Amino acid sequence: MSRAHTVAIVGLGAMGSAAACHFARRGASVIGFDRFAPPHTLGSSHGETRIIREAYFEDPRYVPLVQRAYELWRELERESGATLMRETGGLMIGREDGVLVRGARASAETHRLPFERLDAGEIHRRFPALRPTDDMVAIWEPRAGVLFPEACVVAHLALAAKAGADLHPDEPVESWRREGEGFELATKHGVYRTERVVLAANAWLERLLPDVPLGLAVARQPLFWFEPRAHAESFAPERLPIYLWEPEPDRFFYGFPAFHGQIKVATHGEGAVVDPDTVDREVRASEVDALRQRLETYMPDAAGRFARAAVCMYANTPDGHFVIDRHPEHERMLILSACSGHGFKFSSVIGELAADLLLEGASSLDLDLFRLRHEERPWAGSIT
Numbered sequence: 001m002s003r004a005h006t007v008a009i010v011g012l013g014a015m016g017s018a019a020a021c022h023f024a025r026r027g028a029s030v031i032g033f034d035r036f037a038p039p040h041t042l043g044s045s046h047g048e049t050r051i052i053r054e055a056y057f058e059d060p061r062y063v064p065l066v067q068r069a070y071e072l073w074r075e076l077e078r079e080s081g082a083t084l085m086r087e088t089g090g091l092m093i094g095r096e097d098g099v100l101v102r103g104a105r106a107s108a109e110t111h112r113l114p115f116e117r118l119d120a121g122e123i124h125r126r127f128p129a130l131r132p133t134d135d136m137v138a139i140w141e142p143r144a145g146v147l148f149p150e151a152c153v154v155a156h157l158a159l160a161a162k163a164g165a166d167l168h169p170d171e172p173v174e175s176w177r178r179e180g181e182g183f184e185l186a187t188k189h190g191v192y193r194t195e196r197v198v199l200a201a202n203a204w205l206e207r208l209l210p211d212v213p214l215g216l217a218v219a220r221q222p223l224f225w226f227e228p229r230a231h232a233e234s235f236a237p238e239r240l241p242i243y244l245w246e247p248e249p250d251r252f253f254y255g256f257p258a259f260h261g262q263i264k265v266a267t268h269g270e271g272a273v274v275d276p277d278t279v280d281r282e283v284r285a286s287e288v289d290a291l292r293q294r295l296e297t298y299m300p301d302a303a304g305r306f307a308r309a310a311v312c313m314y315a316n317t318p319d320g321h322f323v324i325d326r327h328p329e330h331e332r333m334l335i336l337s338a339c340s341g342h343g344f345k346f347s348s349v350i351g352e353l354a355a356d357l358l359l360e361g362a363s364s365l366d367l368d369l370f371r372l373r374h375e376e377r378p379w380a381g382s383i384t
């Protein structure tokens with residue numbers, strides 16, 4: 001059996017890699033485990049791009065978190081020397097009274113963020129690739145953009161290792177138990193002692209917490225890449241921002257400008273509930289056709305050759321908000337973050353606040369929304 005580490009991180013994807021980095025940089029002795037070898041394509045952090053946006057329609061309380069996340073992403077870029085983020089601006093498009101447009105505007109107004117309201121004609125004039133219907137409007141926010149998730153995970157893990165973290169890819173934690181003031185974690189290679197634990201296994205989180213009713217639904221979420229069939233220049237990151245679209249009430253799709261000649265699009269929240277070990281990673285022609293229909297209607301020049309697809313998983317909580325809380329019986333065990341398909345952008349700050357909570361005892365950020373008590377949390381209607 002090994003010496004007791006200050007903290008063990010279970011899962012080294014977006015959240016776990018960030019946590020490993022922040023703990024290790026504060027001098028904590030860190031041991032980290034992953035089922036696979038991150039960055040990999042079997043969890044929730046692959047697919048080349050993730051949206052970051054500030055006028056958070058789900059709830060204005062996310063705004064201070066994302067603002068700190070922006071600072072940390074820029075800091076990570078400086079320290080790693082890697083390009084991790086590109087600000088393209090962002091459009092939340094839908095009907096004026098839809099949850100997307102209304103919520104983005106409320107967050108922007110609450111936090112006095114810069115934004116513009118564009119009508120359908122203005123959207124098309126400024127971004128010719130987009131063809132909203134006449135009854136649609138958009139909230140334009142200048143700071144939204146793209147994160148490159150695999151590079152982010154690599155950067156966090158590299159800095160964690162440089163600061164002394166002992167990282168164990170391809171070594172899933174099979175079980176844990178309380179031992180004295182700390183914990184023992186068992187893997188196929190042995191038993192490890194630790195004073196504190198961060199559980200960041202996302203789609204597999206409930207396997208490690210059989211006694212804590214998280215109520216998670218793991219959903220299969222395909223991503224699609226298409227080559228524009230005309231006016232490719234209007235899809236370049238200089239011309240097209242990231243966009244979220246609510247074409248009908250509570251139905252969403254979203255997408256990115258073209259990187260390497262291909263645009264990426266996906267629907268949100270329509271994925272089948274799956275088991276993470278047996279999720280179907282094949283994408284059917286019928287699924288591609290359904291997405292193409294959306295493009296034909298709202299971005300016709302985008303609906304060119306289908307290039308490829310990938311399958312990812314959301315770990316959805318009942319209300320769409322994250323879980324960031326201590327285990328109900330073990331205050332030195334932190335549960336992160338079941339972020340319901342919209343958490344990547346926050347992973348830098350979630351790593352920081354994990355270290356704040358377990359090393360300093362508190363975070364200066366308001367984490368009320370993320371408590372385990374779901375029954376006290378209002379529904380948010382989340383999207384990436």
Ligand SMILES: Cc1cc2nc3c(=O)[nH]c(=O)nc-3n(C[C@H](O)[C@H](O)[C@H](O)COP(=O)(O)OP(=O)(O)OC[C@H]3O[C@@H](n4cnc5c(N)ncnc54)[C@H](O)[C@@H]3O)c2cc1C
Nearest residue numbers: 011013014015034035043044051173202312343344345384
């Ligand atoms: C299709 C898709 C699109 C998305 N788009 C956006 C977006 O645009 N913007 C945004 O902010 N968010 C977005 N999200 C959400 C975001 O990407 C995820 O919420 C986030 O990446 C999850 O990070 P994580 O660390 O919790 O999970 P993961 O990165 O999946 O990490 C969990 C890790 O735990 C490991 N693990 C599991 N079990 C064990 C075990 N027993 N022992 C050790 N390790 C274990 C896994 O191997 C995995 O590496 C999207 C998600 C998906 C799926």
